Amino acid sequence: MTADNNSSLARIREVAATARAPYELDAVDLALLKILVADCRTSQRQIATQLGVSAPTVGERMARLERNGVITGFSAQVDWAAVGYGQVVxxxxxxAPGYDVATIMSGLWELAEVEDVTLVTGDLDLLIRMRVRDYGELRTILMEQIWRIPGIQRTETLLSVAEMPAKNFGAGLLGKVEQAD
Incomplete structure (x- = not known):
């Protein structure tokens, strides 16, 4: 399907994350990112000591990485099962033909239980990852929220029966960034 002004994909650019050109990281930036990914609570003074630079240098580097969109925030990783949302769906x-996929994506994104909304290629249009407490809650969300979003023609529900433990995804990927340089 082509994304001309009348297609169901014409507005995707309005709701999708912006594609970014890679940012040039030097060795200090990369080392700083590795420390923050390992523990985002590490103080600037501790980072400065580990990197052999001054604390103001660390502050300036962090600010520059944030301004340029490399660092997008600092957050805690939550074990969702521990707070009652252990079922991944x-x-x-x-x-449906002729419906605006961007509007469907936005409607799904508004649901608190939805972790990811991804436009994909192939026979389906969207892949959603969400967390629910149990199958009763899933049923309610499907019937009262998701299936009421205009333009959804068909859904397939895949229930997770086992997952690998959460990993520090960023730490492994930053190692590959270093190898590519």
Whole structure:
């Protein structure tokens, strides 16, 4: 399907994350990112000591990385099962012909239980990852919220039966960034 002004994909650019050109990282930036990914609570003074630079240098580097969109925030990683949201559900969604996929994506994104909304290639249009307490809650969300979003033609629900433990994804990937340089 092509994304001309009348297509169901014409507005995707308005809701999708912006594609970014890679940012040039030097060795200090990369080392700083590795420290923050390992523990974002590490103080600037501790980072400065580890990197052999001054604390103001660390502050300036962090500010520059934030301004340039490399660092997008600092957050805690939550074990969702520990707070009652242990069931992972994947939904594949097919949009009805002529419906605006961007509007469907926005509607899904507004749901608190939805972690990811991804436009994909192939026979379906969207892949959604969400967390629910149990199958009763899933049923309610499907029937009262998701299936009421205009333009959803078909869904397929995939239930997670086992997951690998959460990993520090960024730490492994930053090692590959270093190898590419």
């Amino acid at each position: 994947f939904l594949s969604i097919e949009a």
